[in-house]
Amino acid sequence: MIKKIHIIGSIGSGKTTLAKQLATELKIPHYELDNIVWERHPDGDKKRSITARNALLEKTIQKEAWIIEGAHHTWIAPSIEKADLIIFLDTKLTTRKRRILTRFIKQKLNIEPANYQPTLKTLRFLYQYNTIFENEAKPEILTLLEPYKEKVKWIQTPKELRTLIKPDT
Template sequence: MKRIHIIGSVGSGKTTLAKVLSDRLQIPHYELDNVVWRRTAFGDVRRTEQERDERLGEIISTEQWILEGAHHTWIKESLQNADCIILLDTPYSKRVYRIIKRFIFQKFGLEKANYKPTFKIFRKMFVWNAAYQNQNRQEILELLSTYDEKVVILQDNKQIEKHLNR
Protein backbone atom coordinates (compact mmCIF):
# COMPACT_ATOMS: atom_id res chain seq x y z
CA MET A 1 0.00 0.00 0.00
CA LYS A 2 1.55 3.22 -1.16
CA ARG A 3 -1.56 5.32 -1.79
CA ILE A 4 -4.16 5.39 0.97
CA HIS A 5 -7.34 7.44 1.25
CA ILE A 6 -8.95 7.73 4.70
CA ILE A 7 -12.50 9.05 4.89
CA GLY A 8 -14.95 9.54 7.75
CA SER A 9 -16.80 12.09 9.83
CA VAL A 10 -15.31 14.80 11.97
CA GLY A 11 -14.03 13.14 15.14
CA SER A 12 -13.73 9.69 13.58
CA GLY A 13 -9.94 9.51 13.96
CA LYS A 14 -8.85 10.20 10.38
CA THR A 15 -5.95 12.50 11.19
CA THR A 16 -4.68 10.30 14.00
CA LEU A 17 -4.76 7.21 11.78
CA ALA A 18 -3.11 9.10 8.91
CA LYS A 19 -0.27 10.17 11.20
CA VAL A 20 0.23 6.64 12.55
CA LEU A 21 0.26 5.14 9.04
CA SER A 22 2.55 7.89 7.80
CA ASP A 23 5.06 7.13 10.58
CA ARG A 24 4.87 3.35 10.16
CA LEU A 25 4.98 3.31 6.37
CA GLN A 26 7.18 6.40 5.87
CA ILE A 27 4.61 7.90 3.48
CA PRO A 28 3.64 11.60 3.56
CA HIS A 29 0.09 12.40 4.64
CA TYR A 30 -2.14 15.26 3.59
CA GLU A 31 -5.32 16.66 5.08
CA LEU A 32 -8.03 17.40 2.53
CA ASP A 33 -8.95 20.52 4.52
CA ASN A 34 -5.52 21.87 3.56
CA VAL A 35 -6.30 21.08 -0.08
CA VAL A 36 -9.50 23.14 0.19
CA TRP A 37 -8.03 25.94 2.30
CA ARG A 38 -4.82 27.90 1.85
CA ARG A 39 -3.57 28.67 5.35
CA THR A 40 -2.20 32.20 5.72
CA ALA A 41 -1.03 34.37 8.60
CA PHE A 42 -4.21 36.43 8.13
CA GLY A 43 -6.60 33.47 8.16
CA ASP A 44 -7.78 30.74 5.86
CA VAL A 45 -8.53 31.43 2.21
CA ARG A 46 -10.72 29.00 0.29
CA ARG A 47 -9.11 27.84 -2.92
CA THR A 48 -11.15 27.95 -6.11
CA GLU A 49 -12.41 24.57 -7.31
CA GLN A 50 -9.75 24.64 -10.02
CA GLU A 51 -6.97 25.38 -7.51
CA ARG A 52 -8.31 22.69 -5.17
CA ASP A 53 -8.47 20.11 -7.95
CA GLU A 54 -4.98 21.04 -9.17
CA ARG A 55 -3.60 20.66 -5.63
CA LEU A 56 -5.29 17.27 -5.27
CA GLY A 57 -3.86 16.27 -8.66
CA GLU A 58 -0.35 17.25 -7.56
CA ILE A 59 -0.64 15.02 -4.50
CA ILE A 60 -2.08 11.96 -6.21
CA SER A 61 0.41 12.19 -9.07
CA THR A 62 3.17 11.27 -6.62
CA GLU A 63 4.09 7.64 -5.92
CA GLN A 64 3.15 7.59 -2.25
CA TRP A 65 0.52 9.45 -0.26
CA ILE A 66 -2.02 9.23 2.50
CA LEU A 67 -5.00 11.53 2.09
CA GLU A 68 -7.55 12.02 4.83
CA GLY A 69 -10.72 14.01 5.14
CA ALA A 70 -14.47 14.09 5.40
CA HIS A 71 -14.93 15.43 1.87
CA HIS A 72 -16.66 13.08 -0.52
CA THR A 73 -18.16 15.05 -3.40
CA TRP A 74 -14.97 15.93 -5.32
CA ILE A 75 -12.46 13.18 -4.44
CA LYS A 76 -13.28 10.57 -7.08
CA GLU A 77 -9.83 10.85 -8.69
CA SER A 78 -8.18 10.16 -5.33
CA LEU A 79 -10.37 7.13 -4.72
CA GLN A 80 -9.61 5.78 -8.18
CA ASN A 81 -5.86 6.13 -7.62
CA ALA A 82 -5.82 4.76 -4.06
CA ASP A 83 -4.48 1.29 -3.33
CA CYS A 84 -6.58 1.20 -0.17
CA ILE A 85 -9.57 3.22 1.02
CA ILE A 86 -10.28 3.24 4.75
CA LEU A 87 -13.69 4.37 5.96
CA LEU A 88 -13.57 5.20 9.66
CA ASP A 89 -17.18 4.63 10.68
CA THR A 90 -16.89 5.21 14.41
CA PRO A 91 -20.04 5.47 16.54
CA TYR A 92 -21.80 8.82 16.78
CA SER A 93 -21.31 9.15 20.55
CA LYS A 94 -17.57 8.47 20.24
CA ARG A 95 -17.29 11.24 17.63
CA VAL A 96 -19.17 13.67 19.91
CA TYR A 97 -16.76 12.88 22.75
CA ARG A 98 -13.75 13.40 20.47
CA ILE A 99 -15.09 16.72 19.15
CA ILE A 100 -15.45 18.03 22.71
CA LYS A 101 -12.05 16.68 23.76
CA ARG A 102 -10.33 18.14 20.68
CA PHE A 103 -11.84 21.57 21.24
CA ILE A 104 -10.73 21.66 24.88
CA PHE A 105 -7.22 20.46 23.99
CA GLN A 106 -6.92 23.02 21.17
CA LYS A 107 -8.19 25.88 23.34
CA PHE A 108 -5.54 25.07 25.95
CA GLY A 109 -2.81 24.65 23.35
CA LEU A 110 -2.41 20.93 24.05
CA GLU A 111 -3.28 19.97 20.48
CA LYS A 112 -2.32 21.73 17.26
CA ALA A 113 -5.09 23.10 15.05
CA ASN A 114 -4.89 24.22 11.42
CA TYR A 115 -7.67 26.70 12.16
CA LYS A 116 -8.53 29.00 15.02
CA PRO A 117 -10.61 26.89 17.45
CA THR A 118 -13.61 29.17 17.89
CA PHE A 119 -17.02 28.36 19.34
CA LYS A 120 -18.44 28.88 15.85
CA ILE A 121 -16.24 26.08 14.45
CA PHE A 122 -16.99 23.97 17.54
CA ARG A 123 -20.74 24.25 16.86
CA LYS A 124 -20.21 23.49 13.16
CA MET A 125 -18.44 20.25 14.05
CA PHE A 126 -21.64 19.00 15.70
CA VAL A 127 -23.62 19.99 12.60
CA TRP A 128 -21.12 18.16 10.34
CA ASN A 129 -21.20 15.13 12.62
CA ALA A 130 -25.01 14.99 12.47
CA ALA A 131 -24.95 15.50 8.68
CA TYR A 132 -22.58 12.56 8.35
CA GLN A 133 -24.82 10.39 10.50
CA ASN A 134 -28.06 11.37 8.75
CA GLN A 135 -27.00 11.75 5.11
CA ASN A 136 -23.31 11.77 4.18
CA ARG A 137 -22.59 8.30 5.56
CA GLN A 138 -25.03 6.70 3.14
CA GLU A 139 -23.68 8.81 0.24
CA ILE A 140 -20.13 7.74 1.10
CA LEU A 141 -21.09 4.07 1.34
CA GLU A 142 -22.73 4.29 -2.10
CA LEU A 143 -19.66 6.08 -3.51
CA LEU A 144 -17.30 3.49 -2.04
CA SER A 145 -19.36 0.54 -3.34
CA THR A 146 -17.61 1.11 -6.69
CA TYR A 147 -14.29 0.34 -5.02
CA ASP A 148 -15.35 -2.65 -2.85
CA GLU A 149 -12.14 -4.61 -3.47
CA LYS A 150 -9.98 -1.93 -1.85
CA VAL A 151 -12.32 -0.60 0.86
CA VAL A 152 -11.79 -1.36 4.54
CA ILE A 153 -14.44 -0.21 7.04
CA LEU A 154 -13.21 0.20 10.61
CA GLN A 155 -15.49 1.13 13.51
CA ASP A 156 -13.40 1.22 16.65
CA ASN A 157 -9.84 1.37 17.97
CA LYS A 158 -9.60 -2.43 18.31
CA GLN A 159 -10.40 -2.91 14.64
CA ILE A 160 -8.00 -0.13 13.68
CA GLU A 161 -5.16 -1.65 15.74
CA LYS A 162 -5.87 -5.12 14.34
CA HIS A 163 -5.74 -3.69 10.81
CA LEU A 164 -2.51 -1.81 11.55
CA ASN A 165 -0.84 -4.97 12.84
CA ARG A 166 -1.52 -6.87 9.62
Protein backbone atom coordinates (compact mmCIF):
# COMPACT_ATOMS: atom_id res chain seq x y z
CA MET A 1 0.00 0.00 0.00
CA ILE A 2 1.20 3.48 -0.85
CA LYS A 3 1.65 5.53 2.32
CA LYS A 4 4.32 8.07 1.34
CA ILE A 5 3.72 10.32 -1.66
CA HIS A 6 5.83 13.19 -2.93
CA ILE A 7 4.18 15.54 -5.44
CA ILE A 8 6.44 17.91 -7.33
CA GLY A 9 5.68 20.48 -9.99
CA SER A 10 5.72 24.19 -10.66
CA ILE A 11 3.50 26.84 -9.14
CA GLY A 12 -0.03 26.41 -10.49
CA SER A 13 0.50 22.83 -11.64
CA GLY A 14 -2.16 21.45 -9.28
CA LYS A 15 0.09 20.05 -6.54
CA THR A 16 -1.85 21.38 -3.57
CA THR A 17 -5.24 20.49 -5.03
CA LEU A 18 -4.08 16.94 -5.78
CA ALA A 19 -2.39 16.58 -2.37
CA LYS A 20 -5.54 17.68 -0.54
CA GLN A 21 -7.69 15.32 -2.59
CA LEU A 22 -5.37 12.35 -2.02
CA ALA A 23 -5.02 13.20 1.67
CA THR A 24 -8.80 13.09 2.06
CA GLU A 25 -9.25 9.89 0.02
CA LEU A 26 -6.32 8.02 1.56
CA LYS A 27 -6.60 9.55 5.06
CA ILE A 28 -2.94 10.54 4.97
CA PRO A 29 -1.62 13.88 6.30
CA HIS A 30 -0.57 16.48 3.75
CA TYR A 31 2.46 18.77 4.13
CA GLU A 32 3.42 21.75 1.97
CA LEU A 33 7.15 22.24 1.44
CA ASP A 34 6.61 26.01 1.67
CA ASN A 35 5.51 25.50 5.28
CA ILE A 36 8.70 23.55 5.93
CA VAL A 37 10.78 26.39 4.48
CA TRP A 38 8.83 29.23 6.11
CA GLU A 39 7.71 29.84 9.69
CA ARG A 40 4.24 31.38 9.34
CA HIS A 41 3.55 34.41 11.54
CA PRO A 42 0.64 36.90 11.49
CA ASP A 43 3.08 39.77 10.99
CA GLY A 44 4.97 38.05 8.15
CA ASP A 45 6.81 34.87 7.28
CA LYS A 46 10.33 34.13 8.43
CA LYS A 47 12.57 31.76 6.49
CA ARG A 48 13.89 28.87 8.54
CA SER A 49 17.59 28.18 8.63
CA ILE A 50 18.76 25.38 6.33
CA THR A 51 19.45 23.24 9.40
CA ALA A 52 15.96 23.83 10.83
CA ARG A 53 14.33 23.26 7.42
CA ASN A 54 16.19 19.99 6.88
CA ALA A 55 15.39 18.82 10.42
CA LEU A 56 11.68 19.54 9.88
CA LEU A 57 11.71 17.65 6.57
CA GLU A 58 13.47 14.72 8.25
CA LYS A 59 10.90 14.71 11.10
CA THR A 60 8.08 14.73 8.53
CA ILE A 61 9.43 11.85 6.44
CA GLN A 62 9.96 9.70 9.54
CA LYS A 63 6.18 9.55 9.98
CA GLU A 64 4.33 6.39 8.95
CA ALA A 65 2.38 8.09 6.18
CA TRP A 66 2.57 11.46 4.41
CA ILE A 67 1.90 13.43 1.28
CA ILE A 68 4.51 16.11 0.68
CA GLU A 69 4.08 18.62 -2.11
CA GLY A 70 5.98 21.57 -3.46
CA ALA A 71 8.01 23.13 -6.22
CA HIS A 72 11.26 22.86 -4.27
CA HIS A 73 13.76 20.40 -5.66
CA THR A 74 17.33 21.21 -4.61
CA TRP A 75 17.08 19.88 -1.02
CA ILE A 76 14.27 17.31 -1.10
CA ALA A 77 16.28 14.17 -1.92
CA PRO A 78 15.45 12.54 1.46
CA SER A 79 11.69 12.67 0.81
CA ILE A 80 12.12 11.54 -2.81
CA GLU A 81 14.14 8.57 -1.59
CA LYS A 82 11.60 7.56 1.08
CA ALA A 83 8.49 8.09 -1.08
CA ASP A 84 6.52 5.07 -2.27
CA LEU A 85 5.15 7.17 -5.13
CA ILE A 86 6.48 10.34 -6.75
CA ILE A 87 4.08 12.36 -8.87
CA PHE A 88 5.62 14.92 -11.22
CA LEU A 89 2.89 17.31 -12.37
CA ASP A 90 4.15 18.70 -15.66
CA THR A 91 1.18 20.91 -16.52
CA LYS A 92 1.39 23.19 -19.56
CA LEU A 93 2.92 26.61 -18.89
CA THR A 94 -0.19 28.42 -20.18
CA THR A 95 -2.41 26.42 -17.82
CA ARG A 96 -0.16 27.22 -14.86
CA LYS A 97 -0.18 30.95 -15.66
CA ARG A 98 -3.97 30.97 -15.93
CA ARG A 99 -4.24 29.19 -12.57
CA ILE A 100 -1.82 31.63 -10.94
CA LEU A 101 -3.89 34.59 -12.12
CA THR A 102 -7.15 32.95 -11.00
CA ARG A 103 -5.64 32.18 -7.57
CA PHE A 104 -4.35 35.76 -7.26
CA ILE A 105 -7.80 37.21 -7.99
CA LYS A 106 -9.48 34.83 -5.52
CA GLN A 107 -6.92 35.71 -2.85
CA LYS A 108 -7.35 39.46 -3.42
CA LEU A 109 -11.13 39.01 -3.09
CA ASN A 110 -10.65 36.92 0.09
CA ILE A 111 -12.33 33.94 -1.57
CA GLU A 112 -9.22 31.78 -1.15
CA PRO A 113 -6.73 31.94 1.74
CA ALA A 114 -3.09 32.80 1.02
CA ASN A 115 0.10 31.84 2.85
CA TYR A 116 1.64 35.08 1.56
CA GLN A 117 0.53 38.63 0.77
CA PRO A 118 -0.98 38.58 -2.76
CA THR A 119 0.58 41.66 -4.36
CA LEU A 120 1.33 42.54 -7.98
CA LYS A 121 5.00 42.04 -7.14
CA THR A 122 4.22 38.51 -5.93
CA LEU A 123 2.14 37.82 -9.04
CA ARG A 124 5.01 38.96 -11.26
CA PHE A 125 7.44 36.73 -9.33
CA LEU A 126 5.14 33.70 -9.68
CA TYR A 127 4.92 34.25 -13.45
CA GLN A 128 8.70 34.66 -13.73
CA TYR A 129 9.34 31.58 -11.60
CA ASN A 130 7.18 29.50 -13.92
CA THR A 131 9.41 30.37 -16.86
CA ILE A 132 12.52 29.63 -14.79
CA PHE A 133 10.94 26.34 -13.71
CA GLU A 134 10.29 25.36 -17.32
CA ASN A 135 13.81 26.18 -18.53
CA GLU A 136 16.00 25.40 -15.51
CA ALA A 137 14.28 23.55 -12.67
CA LYS A 138 12.41 21.00 -14.78
CA PRO A 139 15.57 19.51 -16.33
CA GLU A 140 17.14 19.40 -12.85
CA ILE A 141 14.06 17.63 -11.45
CA LEU A 142 14.10 15.07 -14.25
CA THR A 143 17.74 14.34 -13.42
CA LEU A 144 16.91 14.08 -9.70
CA LEU A 145 14.07 11.64 -10.42
CA GLU A 146 15.99 9.44 -12.86
CA PRO A 147 17.23 6.95 -10.20
CA TYR A 148 13.64 6.57 -8.93
CA LYS A 149 11.86 6.24 -12.29
CA GLU A 150 10.14 2.99 -11.25
CA LYS A 151 8.10 4.92 -8.67
CA VAL A 152 7.57 8.14 -10.68
CA LYS A 153 4.26 9.00 -12.34
CA TRP A 154 4.77 11.82 -14.85
CA ILE A 155 1.42 13.56 -15.31
CA GLN A 156 0.99 16.06 -18.14
CA THR A 157 -2.76 16.11 -18.83
CA PRO A 158 -5.96 16.20 -16.79
CA LYS A 159 -6.91 12.81 -18.28
CA GLU A 160 -3.68 11.24 -16.98
CA LEU A 161 -4.38 12.77 -13.58
CA ARG A 162 -7.93 11.41 -13.48
CA THR A 163 -6.59 7.97 -14.39
CA LEU A 164 -4.06 8.19 -11.57
CA ILE A 165 -6.66 9.23 -9.01
CA LYS A 166 -9.46 6.93 -10.18
CA PRO A 167 -7.81 4.12 -12.18
CA ASP A 168 -11.11 2.24 -12.67
CA THR A 169 -12.77 5.06 -14.63
